[in-house]
Amino acid sequence: GAVVSQHPSWVICKSGTSVKIECRSLDFQATTMFWYRQFPKQSLMLMATSNEGSKATYEQGVEKDKFLINHASLTLSTLTVTSAHPEDSSFYICSVPGTGANVLTFGAGSRLTVL
């Protein structure tokens, strides 16, 4: 599978500010990446599919204007949480499909805390 790096691993910000999270595929060119959100003691919820060179595809109920996704290159996708509020505090995780069938590698996640 791919080697995936996610940054930052944790971030604390004030309410109303914007936070950018990066997901890098270090050894594999990914035309697609996936962004998930996980609240404490809960499972992963798919937020959106990041598509290189085109608009992201958002899941139902996810605000595209609040969670901006940019997949500018084959190795980097970014998720920007705009005008963050305490309810946006969560664990954000990206995943990258690999070369083989059914192969998906997850980043280590980014813990966002909004004060």
Place this chain on the structure above:
Amino acid sequence: TQLLEQSPQFLSIQEGENLTVYCNSSSVFSSLQWYRQEPGEGPVLLVTVVTGGEVKKLKRLTFQFGDARKDSSLHITAAQPGDTGLYLCAGEVDNQGGKLIFGQGTELSVKP
């Protein structure tokens, strides 16, 4: 919307006991994957099952995919404290390049 129902959501057992976790859906998945996740980290893949009726073993863990590819189970034999963690099943949505739908997760605690 495809959903995966995972049960139980919480399980606390003594070392040496056996356990089974279930994932069920009304939808067919092209594959089903099982992950284990430690606190503060991303999920780590344990196994992928693809063929209906498939059984895979990973040491004390046995994974089974239902004949109709709608359900799966994870059975752990003689659980150990090191098995403690969050176990997640995830179904791959057909023809969507790796898009996964996750079950609710099972928080397993194995006491010495």
